[in-house]
Amino acid sequence: MSLLVVRGLTRHFAGLTALRDVSFEVAQGSITALIGPNGAGKTTCFNVIAGALLPSAGTVTFDGADVTRLPPERTCRLGIARTFQIVRPLAGLSVLDNVTVAALVREPTVAAARAQALSVLTRVGLEPKADALASGLTLPERKLLELAKALATGPRLLMLDEVMAGLRPAESMQIVAAVRELNAGGITVLLIEHVMRVVMAIAKTIVVLHHGEKIAEGGPDAIAADPRVIECYLGNLGRKK
Amino acid sequence: MTGRQQAAAAAFLSVLAVLPAVADDFQLSVLALIFLFAYVGIAWNLMMGFAGQLSLGHALYFGIGAYTVAVLAGKYGITPWLGMPAAFALAAAAAALVGTLGFRFAVRGVYFALLTIAFSEFTRIAFEHWDFVGKTGGFFLRALGPDNRPLVSLRGGATFFYYALLVTMVLGWALSAALVSSRLGYYWRAVREDEDAARAIGVPAFRMKVAAAALSGGLTGIGGAWFGLLGGSLFPETVLGMRMSIDVIIAPIVGGLGSLYGPILGAFIVIPLNEFAKELAQHFNVNGLNFLIYGALLCAIVLFAPHGLWPPLARLLRLETRR
Amino acid sequence: MLELYANVVVGGLLLGAVYALIATGLNVIFGVMRMVNFAHGELVVVGMYTAYLFWKLTGLPALAALPIAAALLFVAGYAFQRLLANRFVEAGQHVQFILFIGVALMITGAHAIAFGPDPRPIQGAAGFDVYRAVFLRLDAVRTQAALFALALIAALWAWLKYTLTGKAIRAAADNLTGGRAIGIRIPHVFAIVAGLGFACAGAAGALVAPLFDTQPYLAGDFTMIAFIIVIVGGLASLPGALLGGLLIGVAEALAAALVAPSMKSLFSYALLALVILLRPQGLLGKRSALG
Numbered sequence: 001m002s003l004l005v006v007r008g009l010t011r012h013f014a015g016l017t018a019l020r021d022v023s024f025e026v027a028q029g030s031i032t033a034l035i036g037p038n039g040a041g042k043t044t045c046f047n048v049i050a051g052a053l054l055p056s057a058g059t060v061t062f063d064g065a066d067v068t069r070l071p072p073e074r075t076c077r078l079g080i081a082r083t084f085q086i087v088r089p090l091a092g093l094s095v096l097d098n099v100t101v102a103a104l105v106r107e108p109t110v111a112a113a114r115a116q117a118l119s120v121l122t123r124v125g126l127e128p129k130a131d132a133l134a135s136g137l138t139l140p141e142r143k144l145l146e147l148a149k150a151l152a153t154g155p156r157l158l159m160l161d162e163v164m165a166g167l168r169p170a171e172s173m174q175i176v177a178a179v180r181e182l183n184a185g186g187i188t189v190l191l192i193e194h195v196m197r198v199v200m201a202i203a204k205t206i207v208v209l210h211h212g213e214k215i216a217e218g219g220p221d222a223i224a225a226d227p228r229v230i231e232c233y234l235g236n237l238g239r240k241k
Numbered sequence: 242m243t244g245r246q247q248a249a250a251a252a253f254l255s256v257l258a259v260l261p262a263v264a265d266d267f268q269l270s271v272l273a274l275i276f277l278f279a280y281v282g283i284a285w286n287l288m289m290g291f292a293g294q295l296s297l298g299h300a301l302y303f304g305i306g307a308y309t310v311a312v313l314a315g316k317y318g319i320t321p322w323l324g325m326p327a328a329f330a331l332a333a334a335a336a337a338l339v340g341t342l343g344f345r346f347a348v349r350g351v352y353f354a355l356l357t358i359a360f361s362e363f364t365r366i367a368f369e370h371w372d373f374v375g376k377t378g379g380f381f382l383r384a385l386g387p388d389n390r391p392l393v394s395l396r397g398g399a400t401f402f403y404y405a406l407l408v409t410m411v412l413g414w415a416l417s418a419a420l421v422s423s424r425l426g427y428y429w430r431a432v433r434e435d436e437d438a439a440r441a442i443g444v445p446a447f448r449m450k451v452a453a454a455a456l457s458g459g460l461t462g463i464g465g466a467w468f469g470l471l472g473g474s475l476f477p478e479t480v481l482g483m484r485m486s487i488d489v490i491i492a493p494i495v496g497g498l499g500s501l502y503g504p505i506l507g508a509f510i511v512i513p514l515n516e517f518a519k520e521l522a523q524h525f526n527v528n529g530l531n532f533l534i535y536g537a538l539l540c541a542i543v544l545f546a547p548h549g550l551w552p553p554l555a556r557l558l559r560l561e562t563r564r
Numbered sequence: 565m566l567e568l569y570a571n572v573v574v575g576g577l578l579l580g581a582v583y584a585l586i587a588t589g590l591n592v593i594f595g596v597m598r599m600v601n602f603a604h605g606e607l608v609v610v611g612m613y614t615a616y617l618f619w620k621l622t623g624l625p626a627l628a629a630l631p632i633a634a635a636l637l638f639v640a641g642y643a644f645q646r647l648l649a650n651r652f653v654e655a656g657q658h659v660q661f662i663l664f665i666g667v668a669l670m671i672t673g674a675h676a677i678a679f680g681p682d683p684r685p686i687q688g689a690a691g692f693d694v695y696r697a698v699f700l701r702l703d704a705v706r707t708q709a710a711l712f713a714l715a716l717i718a719a720l721w722a723w724l725k726y727t728l729t730g731k732a733i734r735a736a737a738d739n740l741t742g743g744r745a746i747g748i749r750i751p752h753v754f755a756i757v758a759g760l761g762f763a764c765a766g767a768a769g770a771l772v773a774p775l776f777d778t779q780p781y782l783a784g785d786f787t788m789i790a791f792i793i794v795i796v797g798g799l800a801s802l803p804g805a806l807l808g809g810l811l812i813g814v815a816e817a818l819a820a821a822l823v824a825p826s827m828k829s830l831f832s833y834a835l836l837a838l839v840i841l842l843r844p845q846g847l848l849g850k851r852s853a854l855g
Contacts, residue, residue, distance in 0.1 A: 076443040088438035090431050101431045105443035110424055149442050295658040346841045350657045351600045359837040366830045494662055529676020536669030543663045
């Protein structure tokens with residue numbers, strides 16, 4: 001059963017087509033990875049799904065409902081949470097306040113939201129820093145905060161945009177473990193990732209984008225062996241354009 | 242509030258509560274003006290602090306509020322107890338309109354400030370040509386008779402206005418404080434920090450900004466209403482003019498935008514300074530001294546204390562808010 | 565009837581040319597440095613008082629004070645920018661606002677203290693002369709002011725286009741980081757820009773002194789007109805400032821003639837709001853300039 005269905009997604013910018021007729025599905029309860037070289041359109045795809053951008057054509061369906069033209073705050077309330085590639089903490093607020101804002105989506109009162117926020121922080125291991133200013137966190141801590149904010153909104157689909165970027169292996173392993181645990185608990189995950197090791201390890205389905213088009217889709221083994229995928233990463237070695 | 246803050250506030254309010262026993266009418270009227278501009282400064286700060294946009298046209302809401310109460314009372318004999326909510330509603334509607342247009346069209350920074358000026362000046366000129374409100378000649382409330390009941394007409398002597406505006410200031414402060422730790426406050430602070438990130442975690446940013454603008458405008462309207470009742474006469478040039486827009490923002494800028502105490506401190510500095518400048522000006526027969534002093538004060542603040550004078554004072558008195 | 569409106573329009577164009585000079589000064593400051601010079605109108609009034617004093621002391625027409633006003637304000641602008649305002653270029657716009665509003669208030673206060681609030685008219689030799697062309701009656705003082713304004717605008721354009729410093733300024737306006745990277749001395753360049761902007765305002769003040777009675781509180785109107793023109797005409801577009809100036813000049817003249825003189829700004833403010841909402845880059849500006 002597909003939680004998220006993306007059909008014919010196209011997005012033009014002045015002088016550039018970032019997405020061209022992209023279609024794929026994300027099965028409920030799965031971990032799906034969206035990969036591709038830089039500039040392939042992966043983040044644009046996230047932005048369109050989340051509602052931060054309108055597509056030029058195509059539809060996004062979430063749990064059977066058309067969410068194509070909904071703004072980010074609405075898709076969030078429906079259960080789509082996303083993190084940003086360059087983390088965006090609410091810098092002037094404390095870590096706890098950051099997550100409390102997110103928790104207010106589901107909780108009716110500030111007190112309940114704070115309690116929920118604290119519980120999420122404990123889950124990701126940031127509880128000791130609850131009262132610290134978000135601007136004072138290290139990069140790995142900011143990534144965890146970004147994850148915590150997304151989690152506090154009570155999502156059914158968690159979209160992670162290059163959450164491993166800039167982390168050392170030990171730190172990224174920590175996040176991988178967290179993602180696996182969340183998935184085991186019922187959250188569907190769609191992630192953009194460049195760290196192939198991570199992708200191959202946790203993704204059940206991989207969608208490959210190149211120059212805004214989907215060029216392959218399948219399980220890790222199939223993708224690893226797909227010549228088109230290899231070519232788009234390594235280029236036309238020895239072949240005429 | 243911290244324990245120290247609570248103690249300080251209690252002491253401060255106690256002093257203010259009994260001051261009329263020892264102060265003369267002139268001093269009370271200056272204090273009433275201080276309370277008024279502290280209150281309006283707090284109201285303006287809601288817009289600046291939470292919608293994140295500098296409004297240089299708040300005279301629009303001040304003036305709408307002033308004229309609403311004055312006209313209802315002066316022309317139709319409607320008590321300000323009903324006039325005030327009407328003033329709030331009309332001023333809030335105007336602010337919501339300006340905010341909606343501005344935010345809908347993604348107007349930011351200097352453009353937003355100029356937009357607010359455009360609306361405010363347009364309205365001023367319109368009022369200057371509107372018979373109903375007396376055009377440039379002004380609108381006047383009937384003089385108070387010996388049978389005036391201040392609690393009905395909301396007009397009275399210096400002592401009455403002193404307490405009325407003290408209560409208004411405290412209520413305004415309390416409302417803002419309550420809002421800050423409410424759901425609205427959390428959403429507002431999130432929008433102020435990073436609007437797109439806030440939307441991604443479910444904050445309806447546009448609605449929040451319009452709400453901040455509307456509340457800021459509505460509360461300012463009540464301030465304008467009091468101003469009209471206080472003076473008994475209204476002129477478009479005064480209550481809808483740019484000078485009023487600047488007067489509205491000076492106290493919160495001097496005191497500091499980051500907290501709710503800044504506007505209060507600012508008003509306690511700026512209003513007496515203005516009175517002092519006016520005295521000097523009259524004494525030496527020099528016009529324009531208060532402009533010079535206001536200007537110098539603003540420049541000094543921007544250069545040496547850009548966050549206002551409250552933060553250093555709070556540190557000195559150990560009254561900072563623990564995060 | 566046609567004759568009447570033609571004269572109104574021409575009168576508006578003439579005054580509009582001087583407005584365009586004021587706006588060009590603001591455009592240069594706002595366009596290159598993104599500084600919100602809310603004291604621009606006050607600078608015009610400084611120019612006016614300079615011309616007034618000059619006329620009072622020498623009896624010569626205000627026009628002769630033009631180079632003095634321009635030079636004085638150029639130096640003031642350079643010094644102000646170099647010593648004070650350069651620090652605020654990167655500061656948030658509302659901080660800049662407050663700084664400039666403070667400066668504006670100080671200048672107005674100083675004027676009021678020094679000269680009093682009463683209007684100071686200048687009576688010049690060319691006082692009531694009129695040039696005639698077909699059915700047009702051009703007020704001599706206005707025409708002279710317009711011609712000088714246009715000449716100054718043209719000179720500034722040429723200077724910006726053809727001199728090395730001018731090109732440096734345009735480069736810095738287009739791309740500040742790039743400009744720094746190739747070694748343009750930004751603090752100096754910005755100070756020059758401020759000097760030029762101030763000088764335009766001062767020169768315009770000298771031109772306008774015989775037309776309006778000089779008094780301290782005119783400044784606010786000039787500031788607003790300058791911003792209206794810059795935004796309507798287009799930020800960072802010099803032709804836009806000229807076009808905008810002429811447009812606003814004519815619009816206000818027509819509004820004054822058709823409706824009432826006291827309502828003339830109503831249209832300008834409405835236009836400002838509409839442009840900000842619907843076409844913020846102005847008539848001739850580029851979207852990219854909005855930044």
